[in-house]
Amino acid sequence: MPNAAAPVSPADHILGPHDAPLTLIEYGDFECPNCRQAAPAVKLLVARFSSQLRFVWREYPLEEVHPHALGAALAAEAAGGQGKFWKMHDLLLAHQDHLRAKQLRTYAEQLELDMARYDAEIGDEVYLQRIREHQADGHRAGVRGTPGFFLNGRFVDASFGIEHLVEAVERVAR
Numbered sequence: 001m002p003n004a005a006a007p008v009s010p011a012d013h014i015l016g017p018h019d020a021p022l023t024l025i026e027y028g029d030f031e032c033p034n035c036r037q038a039a040p041a042v043k044l045l046v047a048r049f050s051s052q053l054r055f056v057w058r059e060y061p062l063e064e065v066h067p068h069a070l071g072a073a074l075a076a077e078a079a080g081g082q083g084k085f086w087k088m089h090d091l092l093l094a095h096q097d098h099l100r101a102k103q104l105r106t107y108a109e110q111l112e113l114d115m116a117r118y119d120a121e122i123g124d125e126v127y128l129q130r131i132r133e134h135q136a137d138g139h140r141a142g143v144r145g146t147p148g149f150f151l152n153g154r155f156v157d158a159s160f161g162i163e164h165l166v167e168a169v170e171r172v173a174r
Contacts, residue, residue: 005150006137008056011130013085015046016054022172024165025056027138027148030073030092031066031099035147039093041162045169052173057089058134060146068099070131075104077127078118084111 005025008014026042028035046055059077061069072092079088091107092099101122108118121127138148142155149156151168158165 004153005141005155007153008054012056012058013080013089014054014056015086017051018054020052020054022049022053022169023056023150023152024053024169025058025150027058027060027134027141027143027146027150029060029062029066029069029146030076030089031069031096032062032146033096034145036093036096038147038158038162038165039090041166045166049169049173053169057085058138059131060135060138060143060148061131062146071101071104072099073131074122074125074127075108077130078121079108079111079113081121081127082113082117084113087111 005027008023008025024042024045026035026038042055046053059073061073063070076085076088076092079085088107088111091110092104095103095107104122105115105118109115141148141150145159147158149158149165151165151172156165156168
């Protein structure tokens with residue numbers, strides 16, 4: 001595995017201080033049950049290490065196994081274009097079994113997005129290139145499934161349990 005995520009850019013979705021010494025990147029899929037299970041632990045890490053850790057979400061929809069993942073990623077990016085990425089992120093993970101286009105539009109309405117803009121951006125797939133770039137970056141870094149975590153650029157294998165991620169962050173934070 002190449003073992004290095006692409007550097008954080010201004011286009012990334014970031015929680016936490018932009019100059020934090022620790023950077024946790026997740027290549028995630030909104031339809032992935034493991035991503036939903038990891039989300040509470042990630043939120044706890046972000047809260048616990050609030051001054052030391054920045055968290056970055058990158059789109060990595062596994063379209064071959066999750067038929068609604070790409071649509072959800074597009075909806076999240078459209079919400080991000082209106083400053084509400086993280087609210088949409090949380091809604092999508094919480095409602096993972098309800099990610100059809102009509103349901104995604106309902107979530108956008110709940111977030112009070114500009115619906116004309118949302119509809120136009122979804123219809124034109126405005127954010128598809130960004131999603132494809134995230135997928136390509138993840139693929140180059142060796143991501144094979146979701147969630148794919150990188151701490152300060154290095155892969156963290158959380159496939160055997162999210163506690164491995166927590167331990168890695170705690171170890172590096174010392």
